[in-house]
Amino acid sequence: MNQPIRTLLATLALVALAACSGTGPTPSPTSVSPTASPTAGPPTELVLLTHDSLAVSEDVLAQFESAHNATVKIVRAGDAGSMVNQAILTADNPLADVLFGVDNTFLSRALDADIFEPYHAAGVEAVPAALRLDARERVTPIDYGDVCVNYDKSAYGAGNPPPQTLADLTQPAYRSQLVVEDPGTSSPGLAFMLASVARFGETGDYTWLDYWRDLRVNDVAIVSGWEQAYYSSFSGGSGTGDRPLVVSYATSPVAEVYYASPQPAESPTGVVTDGCFRQIEFAAVLAGAKHPELARAFVDFLLSPDLQADIPLQDFVFPAVPTTTLPPVFSEFAAQAAQPLTLPPGTIAAKRDQWLIEWGSAGTALRIP
Amino acid sequence: MGLGRDGFAHPMNPLRGSPLTLALAVLPLAFLGLFFVFPVATILWRGLAPGGVLDLTAPLAVLARPETLAVAWFTLWQAVLSTLLTLCVGLPGAYILARFDFPGRRVLNALVLVPFVLPTVVVGAAFLALIGPRGLLGLRLDHTIWAILLAHVFYNTAVVVRVVGGLWAQLDPRTEETARVLGASRWNAFRQVTWPLLRPAVLSAASIVFLFTFTSFGVILILGGLGYATIEVAVYRAAAVLLDLPAAATLALLQLCFLAVSLVVYARLQQRAALSQRLVAARVAARSPRGRAEWAFVGITLVLLALVLGLPLAALVERALASPQGYGLDNFTSLFGQSARGALFVPPVEAIRNSLVFAAIATAISLPLGLLAGAVITYRRGALASAFDALLMLPLGTSAVIIGFGFLVSLGELPIDLRTSPLLIPIAHALVALPFVVRACVPLMRSIDRRLREAAAVLGASPGRTWRLVDLPIVGRAALIGASFAFAVSLGEFGATLFIVRPEAPTMPIAIFRLLSQPGTLAFGQAMAMATVLMLVTAIAALAFDRLRTTSVGSA
Numbered sequence: 001m002n003q004p005i006r007t008l009l010a011t012l013a014l015v016a017l018a019a020c021s022g023t024g025p026t027p028s029p030t031s032v033s034p035t036a037s038p039t040a041g042p043p044t045e046l047v048l049l050t051h052d053s054l055a056v057s058e059d060v061l062a063q064f065e066s067a068h069n070a071t072v073k074i075v076r077a078g079d080a081g082s083m084v085n086q087a088i089l090t091a092d093n094p095l096a097d098v099l100f101g102v103d104n105t106f107l108s109r110a111l112d113a114d115i116f117e118p119y120h121a122a123g124v125e126a127v128p129a130a131l132r133l134d135a136r137e138r139v140t141p142i143d144y145g146d147v148c149v150n151y152d153k154s155a156y157g158a159g160n161p162p163p164q165t166l167a168d169l170t171q172p173a174y175r176s177q178l179v180v181e182d183p184g185t186s187s188p189g190l191a192f193m194l195a196s197v198a199r200f201g202e203t204g205d206y207t208w209l210d211y212w213r214d215l216r217v218n219d220v221a222i223v224s225g226w227e228q229a230y231y232s233s234f235s236g237g238s239g240t241g242d243r244p245l246v247v248s249y250a251t252s253p254v255a256e257v258y259y260a261s262p263q264p265a266e267s268p269t270g271v272v273t274d275g276c277f278r279q280i281e282f283a284a285v286l287a288g289a290k291h292p293e294l295a296r297a298f299v300d301f302l303l304s305p306d307l308q309a310d311i312p313l314q315d316f317v318f319p320a321v322p323t324t325t326l327p328p329v330f331s332e333f334a335a336q337a338a339q340p341l342t343l344p345p346g347t348i349a350a351k352r353d354q355w356l357i358e359w360g361s362a363g364t365a366l367r368i369p
Numbered sequence: 370m371g372l373g374r375d376g377f378a379h380p381m382n383p384l385r386g387s388p389l390t391l392a393l394a395v396l397p398l399a400f401l402g403l404f405f406v407f408p409v410a411t412i413l414w415r416g417l418a419p420g421g422v423l424d425l426t427a428p429l430a431v432l433a434r435p436e437t438l439a440v441a442w443f444t445l446w447q448a449v450l451s452t453l454l455t456l457c458v459g460l461p462g463a464y465i466l467a468r469f470d471f472p473g474r475r476v477l478n479a480l481v482l483v484p485f486v487l488p489t490v491v492v493g494a495a496f497l498a499l500i501g502p503r504g505l506l507g508l509r510l511d512h513t514i515w516a517i518l519l520a521h522v523f524y525n526t527a528v529v530v531r532v533v534g535g536l537w538a539q540l541d542p543r544t545e546e547t548a549r550v551l552g553a554s555r556w557n558a559f560r561q562v563t564w565p566l567l568r569p570a571v572l573s574a575a576s577i578v579f580l581f582t583f584t585s586f587g588v589i590l591i592l593g594g595l596g597y598a599t600i601e602v603a604v605y606r607a608a609a610v611l612l613d614l615p616a617a618a619t620l621a622l623l624q625l626c627f628l629a630v631s632l633v634v635y636a637r638l639q640q641r642a643a644l645s646q647r648l649v650a651a652r653v654a655a656r657s658p659r660g661r662a663e664w665a666f667v668g669i670t671l672v673l674l675a676l677v678l679g680l681p682l683a684a685l686v687e688r689a690l691a692s693p694q695g696y697g698l699d700n701f702t703s704l705f706g707q708s709a710r711g712a713l714f715v716p717p718v719e720a721i722r723n724s725l726v727f728a729a730i731a732t733a734i735s736l737p738l739g740l741l742a743g744a745v746i747t748y749r750r751g752a753l754a755s756a757f758d759a760l761l762m763l764p765l766g767t768s769a770v771i772i773g774f775g776f777l778v779s780l781g782e783l784p785i786d787l788r789t790s791p792l793l794i795p796i797a798h799a800l801v802a803l804p805f806v807v808r809a810c811v812p813l814m815r816s817i818d819r820r821l822r823e824a825a826a827v828l829g830a831s832p833g834r835t836w837r838l839v840d841l842p843i844v845g846r847a848a849l850i851g852a853s854f855a856f857a858v859s860l861g862e863f864g865a866t867l868f869i870v871r872p873e874a875p876t877m878p879i880a881i882f883r884l885l886s887q888p889g890t891l892a893f894g895q896a897m898a899m900a901t902v903l904m905l906v907t908a909i910a911a912l913a914f915d916r917l918r919t920t921s922v923g924s925a
Contacts, residue, residue, distance in 0.1 A: 052882065052886070073789070075870055075871065077871075078609065081610055082868075085774075086774070086777055089774060089777050090778065093781040095781075095789055109612065182590075182594075182595060185590060222595050223594060227885050228591055230888055231885070231888075232494060233501075237888055238889055238893045239888075240498065241497075241502035242502040242503045248888065255887040255892070256889055258889065259887060259891045260889055353611050
C-alpha cells in the first residue's frame with residue numbers, strides 16, 4: 001500500500017481509538033470534584049432531556065452536582081416540540097430522568113401520553129397560580145416569556161407611531177412591514193398564530209382566519225424560522241432586511257443590548273406589548289426514571305434562588321418565582337406584556353393540528369410571490 | 370491478502386466467484402442492518418401498525434390527499450432539474466481541474482468542497498444576503514424555485530467535480546489526442562472516446578446529487594418558504610411537528626419507493642456504462658491550457674464557478690468581517706477571546722476539536738466499510754450486487770427524521786444503550802458518508818484494466834499479489850476521494866444527525882446554531898465568524914487529502 005494512505009488510515013484508526021477510550025469529545029465540563037459530596041461512592045449520573053436552546057451556567061449546575069454527589073448529563077433533542085415527541089416515543093424506555101423545557105403549547109400532548117410522574121416541588125408555592133397549569137402537578141413551571149411583535153425604532157417617529165395592537169397590523173399604514181414565522185416550523189410562529197386565535201376566536205363576525213386574510217392583504221411576509229425572520233427580513237437591530245416589524249420575544253431588546261459590542265445605551269428595537277402570547281416552560285420527572293429521587297431534587301433545584309436568578313441572562317425569559325432579583329440590563333430592557341394572551345393547554349392540544357392545517361390551507365394562498 | 374486457490378482459474382478477476390466476495394459484504398451489511406434497516410423498519414412498523422396489526426386505512430388516506438401527489442411531483446422535478454443544473458456547472462469544473470494546470474488550481478480543487486459542509490441556516494443567510502430583502506445583488510429571488518435550485522447547485526457541485534474529476538484526471542489523454550490526430554473534431558473525440566469512459570463516474574455523481582436534492586429539507590424551508598414542500602419536509606411536519614406516525618411512515622415509504630425506482634434506473638444505465646481503461650497519474654494528464662479556445666474555456670468555467678460557489682461564500686465572509694465599527698476581525702477576536710458566556714456558548718477550540726474527532730471516527734468507520742462494499746459491487750456484478758449497491762444508497766435517500774426517530778425506538782433495546790452515547794453521532798455521520806465513499810470508489814475500481822491483472826498473473830503473481838500491485842494503488846486514490854467526502858459529511862453534520870438526541874459534545878455547526886439563537890449584532894457576527902472557521906477547516910482538510918492523493922500517484 002502507498003505510504004501516505006497507510007499513514008492516513010493509521011492516523012484515523014488512532015484518533016478513533018483515542019476517542020473511544022475517552023480522550024475524545026468532552027461531555028461538557030460539568031464533572032465536579034466529589035470531595036464535597038455528602039455521600040461516599042462514585043457520583044450518580046442524572047440524565048436531563050432538554051431542547052436545543054436551554055442554557056444553565058456551569059457554576060450554578062456544579063452546585064447541584066456537588067450537593068448531591070451527581071453528574072448531570074445534558075441530552076438535547078431538537079426544538080421543544082421535537083423533544084416532547086421524542087420523549088413520548090421512548091416512554092416505555094425513557095432516555096432521561098428529568099425533562100426541562102416542555103411549554104404550554106405542547107404540554108397537553110405530553111400529559112395525554114402520561115410520560116411524567118406527579119411531584120410537588122419545594123418552593124412551587126411561590127410561583128403565581130397563573131403559571132401552574134396542571135392541577136395534578138405532573139409538571140412544575142420554571143420560567144415564562146412572551147412572544148410579541150418587535151419593531152425597528154428607527155422606522156417610526158412622532159407622526160408615524162409603531163403599531164399598538166394586533167389589529168393595527170392589518171392597517172394600510174403598516175402595509176408590507178411585518179414578517180412572521182411559519183407556525184408549522186417555528187415556535188414563535190406557533191405562539192403568534194395561537195395569539196391570533198386567542199384574540200379573534202374561531203366564531204363570530206371576525207375570526208382568526210379573517211385576521212390572517214387581512215394580514216395577507218396587507219402583504220405579510222412568512223418565513224420558515226426565527227433566524228430568517230429576525231436576521232434576514234427584519235430591519236431593526238442586528239437584522240439586515242427591509243421589514244420594520246417582526247414576531248420575536250419581549251426580551252429580544254435585552255439581547256440586542258447584551259450581545260452588542262460596545263453595548264448601546266438604548267435598544268435599537270422596541271416591543272408591541274399588546275397581543276403577546278405567553279409561553280411557560282415546565283420541568284418534570286419522567287415516568288420510569290432510573291434515579292427518580294435525584295430527578296425530583298433537580299426539579300427543586302430549578303426553582304432554587306440561584307438558578308432562578310441565572311435564568312434571565314441565560315435563556316432571556318422571566319423566572320417563574322416573582323421575587324427573584326433581575327439583572328439590571330434585563331429589568332431595564334425587557335418588556336412584559338400587560339395582559340398576555342393564553343389558551344388552555346387542553347384546547348391547544350385538541351385543536352393545534354387542525355389550526356395548523358387551516359392556517360396552512362390559508363397559507364397556500366398566502367404564498368409570497 | 371490471502372485469496373482462495375481458485376483465483377488462478379479466473380485471472381481476469383481475482384475475486385470473482387470466490388466466496389470471499391460475499392464475506393467482504395458481511396461487515397457493511399451488518400453495519401447497515403443494525404444502524405439503518407433495524408431502526409427504520411422499527412419506526413415504520415410502529416407507524417403502519419399502531420396496535421401491532423397492520424392498518425392501512427391511514428396510509429391510504431394520506432396517499433389519497435391531493436397535496437401528497439403535488440408534493441411528490443415537486444420533489445421529483447426539482448431533484449431532476451437540480452441534478453441537471455449541477456452537472457452543467459460541475460462537469461466543466463471537473464474538466465478544467467482534471468485536464469489543465471493553471472494558477473490556483475489546487476486551492477480551487479479544495480475550495481469546491483467547502484459549500485458541502487455549511488449548515489443550511491448559514492447558507493440560507495448567505496443567499497438571503499445576496500438575493501433576499503435588501504440583497505447585495507438587488508434581485509429578489511427568495512421564495513422562488515430559483516433560490517432552491519441555485520442553493521442545490523451550490524451544495525452539490527463538489528460531488529460532480531470531485532467524483533468525476535477523480536476519474537477524469539487519470540484517464541489517459543493520449544487516447545483522445547490519438548482520435549484528434551486521426552481527424553476527429555474536438556467534440557467528436559470527446560463524445561466517442563472520453564465520454565464512454567467517463568460515463569460511470571458521471572452517473573455515480575449524478576445519482577448522489579439526485580438523492581441529496583430529492584431529500585432536500587433545510588434549503589426548501591429557508592429559501593423556498595411556504596409555497597414549496599418536498600416529501601422530506603412533509604415527513605418532518607408529520608413526525609416532528611404533528612407526531613402523526615402513520616402519515617410520517619406512509620410518506621417515508623413513498624419516498625423510498627421513488628428511490629427504489631430511481632436506483633433501478635441507475636443500475637440499468639450503469640451496467641451499460643462500465644468499461645475498463647488504462648489509468649495514468651494525474652500529473653501526466655494535466656497541462657497548461659494552449660491557445661485562445663482553451664484559455665477561454667478555462668476562463669468562462671472559472672467565472673461560472675466564482676458566481677455560483679464563490680459569491681455566497683464571499684457573502685458569508687463579508688458578514689463575518691462586518692461589525693458596527695466597520696470591517697475587521699472583531700467578530701473573530703471576540704469569538705476566540707471570550708470567556709464562557711453561558712452554558713450555550715461553545716468555546717470555539719472545543720467545537721473545532723469535537724468536529725475533527727467526530728469526522729475522524731466517521732471516516733474511520735465509513736472508509737473501510739465503503740471500500741469493502743465497493744469491492745463487492747465491482748467484482749460481483751449482477752442482480753445481487755445491484756441490490757447491495759441500492760441498499761448502500763438508501764440512507765442518503767431516507768428521511769432524516771425517520772432515521773433519527775428510528776434510532777430512538779430501536780437502539781434502546783441493545784445491550785448498551787447507544788441512544789444517548791456520543792458515539793451515535795459519528796455512526797450517523799458514517800451512515801450518510803457511506804454512499805459517498807462507495808460512489809467515489811466504484812467508478813475508479815471498475816475502470817482497472819483487466820489486462821494489467823492478466824499480465825501480472827501470467828508473470829506468476831499470486832492473486833493476492835496481483836490485487837496488491839494492480840488494484841490497490843488505484844483503490845488508494847479512490848479511497849482518498851471517498852475519505853474527503855466522509856470527512857466533509859461529518860464536519861457538515863447534515864442529515865440524520867440533526868434529528869438524533871445528542872449529549873453535550875458541541876461541534877462547529879452546533880456552535881453556529883447556538884450563536885444564531887438570540888438576536889444581537891455580536892451573536893450574529895460570531896456565528897458568521899464560526900462559519901468562516903468551519904470553511905477554513907474544511908478547505909485545509911480537503912487540501913491535505915488532495916496532497917496525499919497526488920503524492921500517492923506514481924508510486925504505483
